[in-house]
Amino acid sequence: MELCYQLPVLPLDRPVPKHVLSRRGAISFSSSSSLFGAPDPRQLSQRRGAISYDSSDQTALYIRMLGACVIFKQLFSRDVRVRSQVGFEPERRGSHPYLGVDFRTLHSRAESAGSIPARRIRRLFSFQRHLLSSRLLRGAPHLNPLHILDEDYCGQAKCMLEKVGSWNFDIFLFDRLTNGNSLVFLTFHLLSQYGLIELFQLDMVKVRRFLVLVQEDYHNQNPYHNAVHAADVTQAMHCYLREPKLAQSLTSFDILLGLLAAATHDLDHPGVNQPFLIKTNHYLAALYRNTSVLENHHWRSAVGLLRETELFSHLPAEDSLSIERQLGSLILATDISRQNEYLSRFRTHLDENDLNLGNASHRHFVLQMALKCADICNPCRPWELSKQWSEKVTEEFFHQGDIEKKLKLEISPLCDSEANTIASVQIGFMTYVVEPLFAEWARFSDTRLSQTMLGHLGLNKASWSTMEPEASGSSEDGESDPARSSEEPSSRALTQGSPES
Secondary structure (H helix, E strand, C coil), X not given: CEECCCCCCCCCCCCCCHHHHCCCCCEEEECCCCCCCCCCHHHHCCCCCCEEEECCCCCEEEEEECCEEEEEECCCCCCXXXXXXXXXXXXXXXXXXXXXXXXXXXXXXXXXXXXXXHHHHHHHXXXXXXHHHHHHHCCCCCCCCCCHHHHHHHHHHHHHHCCCCCCCCCHHHHHXXXXXXXXXXXXXXXXXXXXXXXXXXXXXXXXXXXXXXXXXCCCCCCCCCCHHHHHHHHHHHHHHHCCHHHHHHCCHHHHHHHHHHHHHCXXXXXXXXXXXXXXXXXXXXXXXXXCCHHHHHHHHXXXXXXHHHCCCCCCCHHHHHHHHHHHHHHHHCCCHHHHHHHHHHHHHHHHHXXXXXXXXXXXXXXXXXXXXXXXXXXHXXXXXXXXXXXXXXXXXXXXXXXXXXXXXXXXXXXXXXXXXXXXXXXHHHHHHHXXXXXXXXXXXXXXXXXXXXXXXXXXXXXXXXXXXHHHHXXXXXXXXXXXXXHHCCCHHXXXXXXXXX
């Protein structure tokens, strides 16, 4: 027996209960290693499944617990092949293809024929957990006790949630511990922690169903704009809501709007930016007249889920409409092409010192700025987290450039992987977009958190700067000037073609 990590494992002499065997979230079967990863133990440790049989190794049974992967060799004399014959209904939502481009699979890796798409598997996992939680919340007794695997996962996740207000919160680790349900777990926890469920008399089953639908409408094939990003933004928003100025002034209604907007701000993001949708005459660009195309779509998608789940059906009609309108106002503020507009207004308020948080409109504006900060706060995280986000967003951006090349379209700014590097894109983004915004936020809220964010931003920018000379130094002297000009994009190019737009 080989142990990847020194963590508790399932005893060999302990029979696996039937209710565990029947749960999709606990045991999964696959005839293709592309669904859960290759036999390499390091890759297997990233798997979300608890137990799986895989034909890529004919004599191995993989058991994953607590992030541990235990490989028991020679348990079977022949290959265990189980192919599911259950048909899956097509997804209800998602962007439509244009020119042969299917946004639902734009960033997905090639899968072997006959394998089940990982997103559909995760959808079943989430709804399986939703049904279980619904039974418990209604007081219906479960026939079998919760099995050891979920208890172990939830135990570690709960320990992390005790420090959900820490700026060093590792959302990637939390996502693994929650079996890919970080957005559901974190948002539900924050709504409960703020007492919003009781205060607004929300049905917990409806809340849970709403969050599950929100999480599943994010395209997890996207390297960056996925449910983990939404969970990270929600966690950052929670950190800002706890800042003294906001904590003393914001109402419970403001907090509810802020958390919902953070969780849904990129809902159903196709993995490409607005210029791409406009160039390809996508129906969303025509629908919203080339104005805040993605943000309008995120808002309308969120409203659709609110109405589908009837989350606020018990409130008066005018209150529900007010929530939808203000939710839209917050999400529309994340349009990066309007960055200078919001930043100038914020700077003017600070210069004139006329922000009155007792005024509802001023509080709403501060919420808009907080959401904008949360949306692009990755460069202000510790290097270990910031670097991962930088690599993911650049991968998504460069992939769009590759699609544009393939379709013989004009390549969007910063999307050309041959003319830009991860370091150059990040340095430009930090210089022209992130630094001005967080400098003004620090003027508004001069706290330890603001100084910490600016400190990380400076260190991260310096780290990327040390990598950039290596890339530019390899080019010949005669070609250095054009390369350098592409590495220092204008502020306008960054705001219009940013990975965030």
